[in-house]
Amino acid sequence: MKINDSVFGELEYDYVWSRNITIDFCGTETNIALMVDGDEDGEFSDKQYASYNSLIENWGHLQQYILQPILDYYKQKRFELGYDISHNENYPLIDNIDDLLKNIKLVGIFVPSARRFEGRYIGLTFDCRWDEENGVGIRLIDEEVTRIGYQDVAL
Template structure:
């Protein structure tokens, strides 16, 4: 009987715990653990999709470590997996070339890019600029590459919330911010958008307290819904008694300023990573410091939630 599925599940759980804010393990601990467990699993692992994800993760770990021999070894294991056959050879060769280039081996990268180019001459030029710019320099007849268009204003691409940084013990105080325009073709930054950013910056503590207070209300029911075992519950969804307990369980990742306005202020959504659901995260839609809805990640950017609330008062 194959042992692959159970071992891959062990690795998967380890990766989930490694991603927690309370994690004290190092990158080397991660690499050593996965290398050991991977070696224990039989070849049925090459038919388990989550194992395919793990090979990609380990490839990236060795890219970051600039360890080409081990990166290439995991790249080859990625290629052995049955899921790799879903992609055309030129796509797989492009991916290998990108990994080699990121790991610092230009000679090997060029070899794979040439294989990709020979089968599909256009594909590489639709991918990452640093890859096709590198490859283009080595062509006998280089292509004329399109000039990068200067982007429009970033419209508050980042918002600085120092009080949030302090609460969550984050390294940076800036949080990614996106304006959700009504019409993507006619992006009009309005005074109400700016009012919303200013309100957030000036009332960041009150807004955060409102979010966490609402989370504290729904959290016990969510614990039941997720149903973590007694063994895993302390790591992923422990009991909490105050809003301060959430500091190690969630982190803000994105802010969405909608184009739904009320009292000259926009509805604003907040996206958080969370320990109990690494895939879907936590989303909150607000107006000023009032919580409109709390739920999964999409709650932060579904503008119909804001529109529905706004229509109630009309």
């Protein structure tokens, strides 16, 4: 089933509404999945529209703002696993944003149903070289990073 939404564009339903979009991420045009939580009726809430529109309006700033929390998360994960002491090729020393950008790739934006959280909620998912199975997820509420972890924290 497909719909053409005035904000999200042409979406296809397969348990979640989605489409592929191209977005600039830190100077690179990136193909990602836009996923919008909703029932088969294709009705979305004002909060979902506000969340997505705010993300797009603030994307230039937000994409830079989220990089430091990802870097901090990586450093903490590397420390917890002991790879700051013993070498592991999957967890190389990444100590700056440029190195981080070589090891992550934005793969998705998730707009959950409005009833799940207060405020404007957006989830961002990334593939990363150090954990190909779980990736990295970020939860933004009102454009603030509120949680970071595996990709499932974004959903």
